[in-house]
Amino acid sequence: MTEAHQMIHYVTGPHHTTEAPRITLARPVASRALPFLLVLAAFAFALLPRSAVAIDVQRVVSPGGIEAWLIEDNSNPIIALQVVFAGGAAGDPNGKAGVARMAAATLDEGAGELDSQAFQKELADLSIQLGFRAGLDSFSGSLTTLTRNRDRAFDLLRLSLTEPRFDAEPVERIRQQLIVRAQRNAVDPDAIAWSTLMATLYPEHPYGRQRDGTSETLAAVETSDLQTFTAERLARDNLYVGVAGDISPEELGPLLDSTFGALPAEAAPLDLPEIDPSADGGTVVIDQEVPQSVVALGQSGLQRADPDYYTAYAVNYILGGGGFASRLYEEVREKRGLAYGVYSYLQPLDRSALVLSGVATANARVAESLEIIRAEWARMAADGPTAEELTNAKTYLTGSFPLRFDSTGSLADILAGMQFESLGIDYLDRRNNYIEAITLEDAKRVAATLYKPEELTAVVVGQPENVEATRAAPDGS
Amino acid sequence: MFDAYHPASPAVLRSGGLRAGLALLAAITLLGILRGPAAAQVFEPETFTLDNGLQVVVVENRRAPIVTHMLWYKVGSADEPRGQSGIAHFLEHLMFKGTDSLAPGEFSDIVARNGGRENAFTSLDYTAYFQTVAKDRLELMMRNEADRMHNLVLSDEVVVPERDVVLEERSSRTDNDPSSQLWEMVRANLYLHHPYGTPVIGWQQEIEALDTEDALAFYDRWYAPNNAVLVISGDVTVEEVRPLAERYYGVVPHKPVPERIRVQEPQQWAGRRVELSSPRVGQPSVSVAYLAPSFRTSRLAEMPERPYALQVLSEVLGGSTGRLYRSLVIEQGLAAGAGNSYDGSSLDGTHYTFWASPRPGVEVEAVETALRAEIEAALDEGVTADEVREATTRLTAQAIYARDSVGAAPRIIGAALATGSTIEDLEDWPNRIAAVTAEQVTQALRDLIDPARSVTGILRSEPTT
Numbered sequence: 001m002t003e004a005h006q007m008i009h010y011v012t013g014p015h016h017t018t019e020a021p022r023i024t025l026a027r028p029v030a031s032r033a034l035p036f037l038l039v040l041a042a043f044a045f046a047l048l049p050r051s052a053v054a055i056d057v058q059r060v061v062s063p064g065g066i067e068a069w070l071i072e073d074n075s076n077p078i079i080a081l082q083v084v085f086a087g088g089a090a091g092d093p094n095g096k097a098g099v100a101r102m103a104a105a106t107l108d109e110g111a112g113e114l115d116s117q118a119f120q121k122e123l124a125d126l127s128i129q130l131g132f133r134a135g136l137d138s139f140s141g142s143l144t145t146l147t148r149n150r151d152r153a154f155d156l157l158r159l160s161l162t163e164p165r166f167d168a169e170p171v172e173r174i175r176q177q178l179i180v181r182a183q184r185n186a187v188d189p190d191a192i193a194w195s196t197l198m199a200t201l202y203p204e205h206p207y208g209r210q211r212d213g214t215s216e217t218l219a220a221v222e223t224s225d226l227q228t229f230t231a232e233r234l235a236r237d238n239l240y241v242g243v244a245g246d247i248s249p250e251e252l253g254p255l256l257d258s259t260f261g262a263l264p265a266e267a268a269p270l271d272l273p274e275i276d277p278s279a280d281g282g283t284v285v286i287d288q289e290v291p292q293s294v295v296a297l298g299q300s301g302l303q304r305a306d307p308d309y310y311t312a313y314a315v316n317y318i319l320g321g322g323g324f325a326s327r328l329y330e331e332v333r334e335k336r337g338l339a340y341g342v343y344s345y346l347q348p349l350d351r352s353a354l355v356l357s358g359v360a361t362a363n364a365r366v367a368e369s370l371e372i373i374r375a376e377w378a379r380m381a382a383d384g385p386t387a388e389e390l391t392n393a394k395t396y397l398t399g400s401f402p403l404r405f406d407s408t409g410s411l412a413d414i415l416a417g418m419q420f421e422s423l424g425i426d427y428l429d430r431r432n433n434y435i436e437a438i439t440l441e442d443a444k445r446v447a448a449t450l451y452k453p454e455e456l457t458a459v460v461v462g463q464p465e466n467v468e469a470t471r472a473a474p475d476g477s
Numbered sequence: 478m479f480d481a482y483h484p485a486s487p488a489v490l491r492s493g494g495l496r497a498g499l500a501l502l503a504a505i506t507l508l509g510i511l512r513g514p515a516a517a518q519v520f521e522p523e524t525f526t527l528d529n530g531l532q533v534v535v536v537e538n539r540r541a542p543i544v545t546h547m548l549w550y551k552v553g554s555a556d557e558p559r560g561q562s563g564i565a566h567f568l569e570h571l572m573f574k575g576t577d578s579l580a581p582g583e584f585s586d587i588v589a590r591n592g593g594r595e596n597a598f599t600s601l602d603y604t605a606y607f608q609t610v611a612k613d614r615l616e617l618m619m620r621n622e623a624d625r626m627h628n629l630v631l632s633d634e635v636v637v638p639e640r641d642v643v644l645e646e647r648s649s650r651t652d653n654d655p656s657s658q659l660w661e662m663v664r665a666n667l668y669l670h671h672p673y674g675t676p677v678i679g680w681q682q683e684i685e686a687l688d689t690e691d692a693l694a695f696y697d698r699w700y701a702p703n704n705a706v707l708v709i710s711g712d713v714t715v716e717e718v719r720p721l722a723e724r725y726y727g728v729v730p731h732k733p734v735p736e737r738i739r740v741q742e743p744q745q746w747a748g749r750r751v752e753l754s755s756p757r758v759g760q761p762s763v764s765v766a767y768l769a770p771s772f773r774t775s776r777l778a779e780m781p782e783r784p785y786a787l788q789v790l791s792e793v794l795g796g797s798t799g800r801l802y803r804s805l806v807i808e809q810g811l812a813a814g815a816g817n818s819y820d821g822s823s824l825d826g827t828h829y830t831f832w833a834s835p836r837p838g839v840e841v842e843a844v845e846t847a848l849r850a851e852i853e854a855a856l857d858e859g860v861t862a863d864e865v866r867e868a869t870t871r872l873t874a875q876a877i878y879a880r881d882s883v884g885a886a887p888r889i890i891g892a893a894l895a896t897g898s899t900i901e902d903l904e905d906w907p908n909r910i911a912a913v914t915a916e917q918v919t920q921a922l923r924d925l926i927d928p929a930r931s932v933t934g935i936l937r938s939e940p941t942t
Binding site for chain 2: 121124183190289337338360409
C-alpha cells in the first residue's frame, strides 16, 4: 500500500497472457494491495534468446528415478527450483474450501526439528526464498537460493514437504490471516466480480467456489485436513520439477533424491469431474456503492491440449490480449476513453476452459462499454481477424516469447510448467512454429466457433446505469 | 492466468501476512524499494554524456540477445504547476499519441509488431519510458524514443478521450478502494506544504481541467536531452550504444530546463490523525508515518549514513522474523500482519511508515497500542549488534538477486540518477550497508520518532446496514 500512488503506469492492463505453461492460475481475485503492501510495477524483463535454439534444456534423472528439467546457467551464483504437484484447491473437501491455500501458507511455518520462527529465521539468515501456492489445479513451491547455501536450501524444502509440523500457533495465525483476506475480498468490487462470475459459470462445481475459502470454511479447516492434504497430494507420481541457474546435472541428481525421495510414491486419486461452464449468458448485477463499476465476463474456452489452442491464443491476442494493441483496447479505451484497462484472455483449466474478459468504468458508462465488448465479440465471431492483424499477432507472439524468461526463477517455473502441461522437453524450440503455422483460414474458423456472444456471462459490481440484470446472482454471493 | 489481468500487480506480499507470494521478483523489487543502490560491482555500468547533455548508462548482461531501453526524465508530479496536479502523469499518457512522423499509437504498434514490450510510469520525481526488445531492434527503439523527445504532436482529438482514461484510472486506483483513499489523505496530511502531499495521478477536479495546452507547456518546459538519463541494459556494449545514441538522441537540441525548485516542509508542530470508516473496508488497519530523510537530503544535511541506517532498521523491524511481526502477530496474537517500510530514493524528504492490521475480533485501537509499544521498546532498548549484523547480511545478499534480472538494472540506476544519487553511490551500496552500526540504527530511530512530524491513519470497517 503505502506507496500506492507513487508510481503509475500508462498501461497496466493485462500483461499479455502467455499460453505456455501457466500453472499458477486461478485466483479470480485480484491480489490488489492488501493495505500496506506495496503495489509495484510489473516489468517485463528478458533473459533468454529470441531464438529459442540457444536454450539447452537438460533432462536430469536422479539415481532414485526422480526427473527434473534443468537450464544450467552459471552467470550468477543463484539457483531456482520450481516444484509442481498436480491437484490444487479444486480438490478441497466440501465445506472446507481453503485447505490447499492454508497448506501452502503453513508448509514453511516449521518442519522437522525447527519450529516456525526457527524455520523462518534460517530462511531469512541464509537469504533463501521459499514459498508455496495453491492453484485451482496445481500446488506449487518455489525455492531460490544463493549457490553457497544450496544444500541447506534443498534440505529446508525437503523438510517443508515431508515433515511439516502444523503447530497450533502458526496454523491459527495463518487461518486468521486468510480470514482477514477473505473478509477483504468479500467487500472488494474486483474480487466480488470475479468470484461471482466463477460461481455463475460453475454453480455445481468446485471451480465455482471461493478458492481461498470464506470465513466459515476456513474456520472449519482442522490440522488433520492439512495433514491429509500433504499426505494425499504431495507425491512422486504427480511431481514436476524445473531447475535453473548455477547447478550442474551431476550436482542436481543426488539432490533430487534427498529432497523428494521421502515423498509417497503415489498421490491419492482426485475426483474432479469435467465440466462445461454455464452457457446461459446474460448479466448479473451486484449492487455496491462505488463510483466505478467492475465488470467480469466469461464463456467457455479451449483446453490447453486442444489442437486449436495456439490459433485461439493468437485470435484472442487480436481481440483483447495485446496491452496496447487489441480491438477492445482500441474501441473502449483509445477511441472513447471509457476505461483505463480492458482485456480478454484464455483460461484453460484441467477439467474445463474459459475465455475471460474484464473492464472497469464509471457507472454511467458501463452500458456502453458492455455493448462494445459484446459487439466486438460478435464481430470477431462473424468475420475473424484480418490478414494484417494475424500477421501482426504472429510477429508479436513469436518475438515476445523469450521476454517471458525474465529471471532464473521464471525459467524454473516454465520448465516445471512445461512438464505439467505435457508440452515436451523441446517445447521452447517448437513453440514459435505453432504460432507461425496459423493460417488466416484457421483463425477465422476458430474465431467463429470460439466466440459466443450469446453465451457470454457478465457480472457487474457497482451501480451501473441503464444496465439490466437478466439473471440473479448465484447463492452465497 | 487470472493474475495477469490485474492492473498494477504484483503486490509484494511482504511483512506479515501471506508470505507464499514472496519470490524472486519480490526480492528484486524489494531491493528497488529499499534501495538505494544495488551492490558494488553488481551492475558495473559504463556511462557517457552526449554534447546535448543526455547522460547514457550501459549495463552489459550477456545472458541473452535482449535489451531493455529505458529513458528517464528528471521531472515528476512534484514539479507540477500548482493547480495542475496530474499533468506529469497525463503527459506520460500523451507521449504515446504521435509525433510529426508517427501517427498516434504507431510507436506502440511498432513495438508490438517487433515482439517488444513497453510501458511507462510516472512518480513524484521522475517519468520513465521503456521497451524490452531483441537486441537487433534497439536502434528502432532509440530512433522513435528520441523522436518523441522533441517532436510530440497533440490535438484535442486525442487528448480529450485520454483524459477520460486517466479519470477512470484514478477511479480504479483510488476512488474504488478505501485503503487507497485513506493513504491519499495520510500523504496529504504528512506533507503540509511540500508537493509530495499531492497524489501523482492528481486531484480529480484538476485532472478534469487539464488540456492540450497544459500538456504541451509541461512538455516544452521539461522534456529535453539535458534533463534525461538513458539506461540500456542487456546484450549490448557501450561501443555499440554510443554511435546510435549520438545518431538519434544527439540531434535533439539542448534547451534550458528550469531548476527543480520545490517548497520545503515548514516546521511541523502537531501530529495528525486521519480516519476512514466504510462498509467497503474488509481489512482494518493502522499506519503511522513519520517524515524521514532521503539519500539526497541526508547528504545535504551531512548525515550521509542515515538512509542506510534506516534501511537496516527497516530490515530489523520488518519481515516475518522482524520485531513487529514477531511481537504483534506471533507472540501477542493481536495482528494479522505488521511491518514497516522506508524508501529513501526521493529528491526531497521522504517518510518511514509502520503499520499493522488486526486479527478478526480485535479492535484496531488495540493493535495501534501494541504497535506504538513496540516502537517505544525499540526506542528504549535500541537495536542490538546481532540484529544489525543479520540484517546487513540479508540486505547485501539481495544485491546478488538484483543482478539476476536484465530489467532491474535500468530501473534502479534510472531512479537513483533522477533523484540526485550517483552511479558511485549505487555501486557502493553494499559497502555502506555493511558499515552500518547498531548505534547508528538506534540513533536513526530516535531521530525519526517525533510525534509532531507524523500522521496516523486508521482504516475502519463499518458494518453494512
